[in-house]
Amino acid sequence: MKHWRFFPILVKEEVLKNMDLSDRLSFSKCSKKCWNLLSRIPNHLDSFIIPNRYQISVDDFLTLMTCRKSTIHILKVDIESADDRDQVNQFLLKLNKVRGALKVKFLVMGVSPRYSEMHKKSIDSCDPSFIESIEIERLDSQEIYEHILKTPQWKNSRKVLLNLDFDGLLEVNINDFLHFKFINMKMEELSVDDAWKLVQVVRII
Known part of the structure; x- marks a missing residue:
């Protein structure tokens, strides 16, 4: 626009805020001043x-x-x-x-x-x-x-999803998880013996 450079900064910012992300990126590549303006948004x-x-x-x-x-x-x-x-x-x-x-x-x-x-x-x-x-x-x-x-x-953080090996899981300290609202732990493989160990760990927790 011919008179763009005469617009107040606040007006320019409002124009940018009404652009989608791709248009903002295109605008930022026009000049260093345009890039600096985008960096404020x-x-x-x-x-x-x-x-x-x-x-x-x-x-x-x-x-x-x-x-x-x-x-x-x-x-x-x-x-x-x-x-x-x-x-x-x-x-x-x-x-x-x-x-x-x-x-x-x-x-x-x-x-x-x-x-x-x-x-x-x-x-x-x-x-x-x-x-x-x-x-x-x-x-x-x-x-x-x-x-x-x-x-x-x-x-x-309030939510954690972990995929740990089983040995690592046995070393979990419940105090490190008390602040979470949601916990999901995953293991790739688990034998019957290890499953029983996990039950014992859960009972302790």
Whole structure:
């Protein structure tokens, strides 16, 4: 628009707020001033998967998340290979440069046991004051599990879904779960003997 530059900032912000996300992204690429203006506007995404294969690019996602009031309902971290891990690492590095912790409501981690350390980095990337739910699809490291229990993200969440190995489950301290409103623990395999052990653990709890 010919007279766009003469509009007050508040008017420009209102115009942006009435755009959809794709239009906002297109606008942000027009100039540095346009990008700076978009960074003042909170954006709210339903979901994002990293590594990203089918949705908006990581750079576009970070542009939308630049404003610290921006939120994302579901962030899924899906790591099956070294390439996936490297992409997630790059994503987290860029994230720290752009804005720091993300306001993620539901964090879902589908991380291969070979890259268990990525659980730490993924959880630490989320704003502990905003997160409500943590889902860990596979976790077989007692060390990583104990680290997660100490994070403010874990302590502030109200819902947890865990897929632990059985030995790890036997070392669960019920005090670490008392603040949750919903708990779902999963195990891939369970023998009759281990099932009886689990019953005994539940009785103790």
